[in-house]
Amino acid sequence: xxxxxTEEQLAFRDATRAMLAxxxxxxxxxxxxxxxxxxxxxxxxxxxxxxxxxxxxxDEAQGGLGRRVIDLVLxxxxxxxxxxxxxxxxxxxxxAPLLAATGSPTANEWLARIVSxxxxxxxxxxxxxxxxxxxxxxxxxxxxRDTMLLVDPRECSVVHQPTVxxxxxxxxxxxxxxxxxxxxxxxxxxxxxxxxxxxxxxxAAMQLxxxxxxxDLAVAHVSTREQFGQPVGSFQAVKHxxxxxxxxxxxxxxxxxxxxxxxxxxxxxxALHVSMARARADQAAGIAARKSLQCHGAIxxxxxYDLHLFMKRSWALSxxxxxxxxxxxxxxxxxxxxxxxxxxxxxxx
Amino acid sequence: xxxxxxxxxxxFRREARLWLEANVPPGPHxxxxxxxxFDFCRRWERELFxxxxxxxxxxxxxGGRGASLVEWLIFEEEYYxxxxxxxxxxxxxxxxxxxxxxxxxxxxxxxxxxxxxxARALWAQGWSEPGAGSDLxxxxxxxxxxxxxxxxxxxxxxxxxxxAAFCDHLFGLFRTGTGKEHAxxxxxxxxxxxxxxxxxxxxxxxxxxxxxxxxxxxxxDVFVPDGDVLGRxxxxxxxxxxxxxxxxxxxxxxxxxxxxxxxxxxxxxxxERERGAGVACRERVVDALLDAEAYRLHTFQTVSKMxxxxxxxxxESSLNKIFWSEMDLAMHETALALLGPSAPLxxxxxxxxxxxxxxALAGPIYAGTNEIQRNIVAERLLGLPRK
Ligand SMILES: Cc1cc2nc3c(=O)[nH]c(=O)nc-3n(C[C@H](O)[C@H](O)[C@H](O)COP(=O)(O)OP(=O)(O)OC[C@H]3O[C@@H](n4cnc5c(N)ncnc54)[C@H](O)[C@@H]3O)c2cc1C
Numbered sequence: 162x163x164x165x166x167t168e169e170q171l172a173f174r175d176a177t178r179a180m181l182a183x184x185x186x187x188x189x190x191x192x193x194x195x196x197x198x199x200x201x202x203x204x205x206x207x208x209x210x211x212x213x214x215x216x217x218x219x220d221e222a223q224g225g226l227g228r229r230v231i232d233l234v235l236x237x238x239x240x241x242x243x244x245x246x247x248x249x250x251x252x253x254x255x256x257a258p259l260l261a262a263t264g265s266p267t268a269n270e271w272l273a274r275i276v277s278x279x280x281x282x283x284x285x286x287x288x289x290x291x292x293x294x295x296x297x298x299x300x301x302x303x304x305x306r307d308t309m310l311l312v313d314p315r316e317c318s319v320v321h322q323p324t325v326x327x328x329x330x331x332x333x334x335x336x337x338x339x340x341x342x343x344x345x346x347x348x349x350x351x352x353x354x355x356x357x358x359x360x361x362x363x364x365a366a367m368q369l370x371x372x373x374x375x376x377d378l379a380v381a382h383v384s385t386r387e388q389f390g391q392p393v394g395s396f397q398a399v400k401h402x403x404x405x406x407x408x409x410x411x412x413x414x415x416x417x418x419x420x421x422x423x424x425x426x427x428x429x430x431x432a433l434h435v436s437m438a439r440a441r442a443d444q445a446a447g448i449a450a451r452k453s454l455q456c457h458g459a460i461x462x463x464x465x466y467d468l469h470l471f472m473k474r475s476w477a478l479s480x481x482x483x484x485x486x487x488x489x490x491x492x493x494x495x496x497x498x499x500x501x502x503x504x505x506x507x508x509x510x
Numbered sequence: 511x512x513x514x515x516x517x518x519x520x521x522f523r524r525e526a527r528l529w530l531e532a533n534v535p536p537g538p539h540x541x542x543x544x545x546x547x548f549d550f551c552r553r554w555e556r557e558l559f560x561x562x563x564x565x566x567x568x569x570x571x572x573g574g575r576g577a578s579l580v581e582w583l584i585f586e587e588e589y590y591x592x593x594x595x596x597x598x599x600x601x602x603x604x605x606x607x608x609x610x611x612x613x614x615x616x617x618x619x620x621x622x623x624x625x626x627x628x629a630r631a632l633w634a635q636g637w638s639e640p641g642a643g644s645d646l647x648x649x650x651x652x653x654x655x656x657x658x659x660x661x662x663x664x665x666x667x668x669x670x671x672x673x674a675a676f677c678d679h680l681f682g683l684f685r686t687g688t689g690k691e692h693a694x695x696x697x698x699x700x701x702x703x704x705x706x707x708x709x710x711x712x713x714x715x716x717x718x719x720x721x722x723x724x725x726x727x728x729x730x731d732v733f734v735p736d737g738d739v740l741g742r743x744x745x746x747x748x749x750x751x752x753x754x755x756x757x758x759x760x761x762x763x764x765x766x767x768x769x770x771x772x773x774x775x776x777x778x779x780x781x782e783r784e785r786g787a788g789v790a791c792r793e794r795v796v797d798a799l800l801d802a803e804a805y806r807l808h809t810f811q812t813v814s815k816m817x818x819x820x821x822x823x824x825x826e827s828s829l830n831k832i833f834w835s836e837m838d839l840a841m842h843e844t845a846l847a848l849l850g851p852s853a854p855l856x857x858x859x860x861x862x863x864x865x866x867x868x869x870a871l872a873g874p875i876y877a878g879t880n881e882i883q884r885n886i887v888a889e890r891l892l893g894l895p896r897k
Contacts, residue, residue: 162519162580163512164810165818231511380892395895397881400888407887408829415807416800422513440800493796497779506769507587510513510807 164415166235174235177214181243184208187467193246194327194470201297206247210278215253219261223269224276230254230359234366234421241370244474246328248283248294250363255482256282256302259356263344267311271300284360285334286353286482293481295319295332302356303338309349312340326473358435360482362424365417365435365442371475372410372442372449378468379403379453382460399456406445406452413441419510430504433495439488446475513810515584522577523584529561530592538862542596543723548676551598555629565603565627568611572619573627579813587766591773598673602626602633604761606681609700609752613741622702634674636682636703636727637750639667644882646683647694647747651729653684653701661735662686664703667728672876674725675714680705683746692744700746702738703729719868752822762877763834765806771841771866772802775848778860782848794844801837808833825890828883835873835880842867 166174184205193200209215217233219225226232233254240249257275260268260282274280280299285292288305295301295314303310318335344352380403383394393399420438423431450472454461461468479485496503515523535554540547558564559573567582568574577585597603603626610619625631642649651666664684674680680703687697705712709732715724741749779795782788808830812823845863846853856864874880888894 162515162810163814164807165814166511376892380894384893384895391897392895394888395897397885400892400894401881401884403892403894404832404884404887407892408832411826411829412804412808412833415811416804418511418811419513419807422511437800437803440796441804489793489796492799493792496799497776497792497795503776506773506802507591507766509515510803510810 164418166231166418170232170235173232174239177212177236177239178242180208180212181239181245185243185245187244187470190244190246190328190470191467196323196327199297200246200328200330201294202247206281207278209247209249210276215249215278216257216272216276217253218258219272219276223261223272225257225272229425230362231418231421231425234362234418237363237366238370238373238417241367241474242374244328244371244374244471248281248298250360250367251283251293251298252281254363255284255356255360258359259284259302259352260343262352262355263309263348265343267341268343271311274299284356286357286360290333291322291331292319292334293332294330295334296321296330300340301334301338302343303334303340304349304353307347307349309343309353310338310340311343312338316340324477326470326477328470329474329477331477354432357482358424358432361435361439361488362417362420364478364481365413365420365438367478368442368446368475369410369414369417371471371478372406372413372446375446375449375453375468375471375475376403376406376410378471379406379456383456386458386460393456393458402452402456406449409441409445409448413438413445416441430495433492433504436483436488436491436495439483440485440492443475443479443485443488447479450475515580519580519584522581523588526563526585526588527592529563530588530594533557533561534592534594537593539595541721541865542598543673543717543721545676545722547596548598548673551595552629552632554595555597555599555632559628564599564629565607568607568623568627572623579817580810583764583766583809583813586764587769590766590770593770598676599626599629599632600762601635601672601677602631602679605635606633608761609740609749612752613749615737617737618740631679632673632677634671634677634680634705634725634727636668636671636674636680638670640669644879646750647698649683649685649698651682651684652688653686653699653734655686656733659733659735661733662699662701662739664701664709664729664732664734667726669724669726670715670876671725671727672723674705674727675712675722678705679703680727681740683750686746687744695747697744698746698750699743700740700749701734702740703727703732703734707732707734709733718871719865763830763838763873765802765809768802768805768834768837768841771838772798775841775845778845778848778863782850787850788848791844791848794840794847798837798841798844801833801840805830805833805837825886828878828886829891831877832874832880832883832887835870835877838870838873839867842870 213226214236216225217228221227260271282300283293283298284302286304292301298314301312301314303312317338319332322331324331383399384392386393417438420434423434460466540550542548542551565574566577566585569576639649653662653664656663668682683698684701685697686699709730711728713726714722717723775798779788849860855861889896
């Protein structure tokens with residue numbers, strides 16, 4: 162039992178944080194809101210690819226780093242801290258391992274392009290009607306029931322559906338999209354289920370980073386803003402709001418890291434672990450948003466101030482790869498409803 | 511990151527499970543906060559000691575097994591899984607002992623630890639006073655030098671001392687400094703007091719749940735020899751702080767306790783659902799499971815960090831304290847909601863929930879109230895201004 166990241170994993174996280182602070186400051190997130198633009202920055206994506214992040218899970222034979230989810234989770238968390246607009250979760254954590262798992266000949270071609278930063282790929286799994294980034298994605302993996310297709314979004318109708326977060330672009334796909342069959346039959350469902358869990362874990366990690374960023378913003382603000390002749394952060398009501406936000410975040414973290422570990426090792430209860438992670442990471446981000454806004458006062462409610470960029474990303478993500486309620490319910494289904502015994506609470510975590 | 515248990519850890523769990531299954535007396539057990547229950551629990555503590563399960567993480571020469579922190583957590587899990595009796599040795603083995611290991615003299619360790627482990631000497635904690643609760647540094651009980659006898663004369667009143675009515679010894683803070691330079695935190699010293707020494711009066715005080723549990727300890731010129739000072743004179747505050755992080759954090763309430771409560775809650779939910787009731791509580795039961803799981807994992811994370819960096823638990827222990835106490839309360843509230851009309855019953859198969867609820871209500875108060883913990887989290891972990 163060793164519940165800790167390696168020095169190397171932590172160093173990669175620190176480097177990623179520093180890099181994102183440079184290439185994805187809040188002003189860049191704001192730029193991504195511009196409805197007249199794609200909201201995506203190919204140069205930034207290239208930097209992430211060159212750093213090995215986009216292809217982290219891709220086999221070395223295909224040019225990637227051949228790492229596992231546990232190596233990526235902290236980097237996704239950093240993407241959350243930066244509210245990165247590009248589809249890192251969708252491409253690096255969902256599409257790349259899914260393509261690789263299909264073993265289809267075209268997959269290799271696309272994996273190479275993902276690794277080099279020349280392609281982004283997003284997904285519509287299990288009939289999910291909304292797809293992220295269909296306006297820029299080079300391909301979309303569309304799975305419904307027993308079919309899994311690699312679809313060129315330019316060859317099917319995609320309609321933008323504006324969301325609360327101007328930087329998160331979501332689209333509906335026209336019915337019966339056509340594309341290249343990736344894998345037929347039963348495997349499609351199994352692979353898609355696993356990919357869905359990867360996506361949900363990615364969202365959970367993003368939420369951790371978003372929560373941390375919102376807490377940081379509040380701490381910085383209340384430490385300098387003065388009322389009644391003292392920093393508002395010295396008032397106990399303010400302290401307790403932020404202590405609650407930190408509590409929710411710190412107790413959500415280990416659930417997310419454990420889920421990443423379970424996915425890395427294909428543990429039997431990986432899906433349950435992912436849902437546990439999502440339940441608490443979504444909640445932590447929700448609490449951080451509320452508490453941070455409250456502690457900011459009206460400045461936090463202004464569009465010019467950055468807080469809402471992070472709040473809104475968190476809200477938008479709460480329904481990606483399953484909603485918070487879906488994941489809470491899935492915990493109940495496995496641990497409470499089933500006739501089969503739930504996982505042993507005293508067993509291996 | 512490796513979340514599987516090693517072969518040794520598994521073997522350790524198996525051994526603990528087998529022993530507990532064979533030896534835990536059938537429940538329900540009497541409360542250790544009553545006179546009879548205390549005796550029952552003391553006898554049980556001796557059985558634990560004889561089988562070397564009393565203090566698994568201590569070195570062998572003091573009665574332990576030199577177990578790792580992870581193994582200690584495993585033992586705790588098995589202990590609660592088996593539904594074993596309440597640990598009346600808790601204040602000694604979990605709160606005083608870590609401080610003794612760190613700051614005690616060899617003589618003190620040899621004299622105190624084995625007797626504590628064997629439940630020959632059970633300990634109470636004497637910090638709070640009528641005028642000093644959250645503001646512990648306001649305490650006024652004092653110790654005056656007795657040069658002739660080589661020790662101190664203690665006078666004052668300690669209050670809310672858990673199980674002090676039945677315990678043998680008390681550890682506590684007393685004011686030794688009187689000058690200006692010794693105000694508040696500065697002039698305190700950490701003492702061991704024999705509760706049967708002349709000048710000590712112990713008055714039981716009933717608790718909300720009806721148990722005798724608490725005691726007021728009144729001291730009048732109680733002689734304590736120099737050998738019963740822990741750490742340096744006037745430096746009791748920092749000695750005591752090393753105990754508080756054990757109390758708030760890891761040792762007082764390890765995850766096993768809540769895993770067991772969550773498991774009982776799930777069983778109750780399933781039972782009530784079969785009767786047609788209880789579905790409305792499903793979300794709350796899900797939260798109980800999430801809480802117990804999060805706390806368990808968070809603790810494994812903490813001990814991994816401690817094992818690696820040799821780090822001590824600091825202000826992070828305040829996060830733990832808020833979390834476990836509020837989780838415990840929420841679980842019991844959920845159980846009572848599930849029980850419906852039989853929630854108020856305090857006897858019979860479900861009566862433990864109301865008793866447990868009453869005790870859980872104290873969690874946000876003792877070991878430093880949760881308001882104080884939130885202050886600590888905000889100031890020490892988030893760095894918010896004190897004033
Ligand atoms: C079951 C139980 C067992 C206990 N066992 C022991 C024991 O064995 N030994 C021992 O020494 N003590 C023991 N205590 C006492 C416990 O340590 C104190 O109750 C606790 O420290 C709070 O002190 P108080 O009760 O005087 O409350 P007070 O300090 O008077 O607090 C009253 C209220 O004011 C709030 N408050 C006080 N100061 C602040 C502040 N600065 N900011 C915000 N809010 C504040 C508190 O949070 C609380 O809500 C026990 C208590 C209980 C309930």
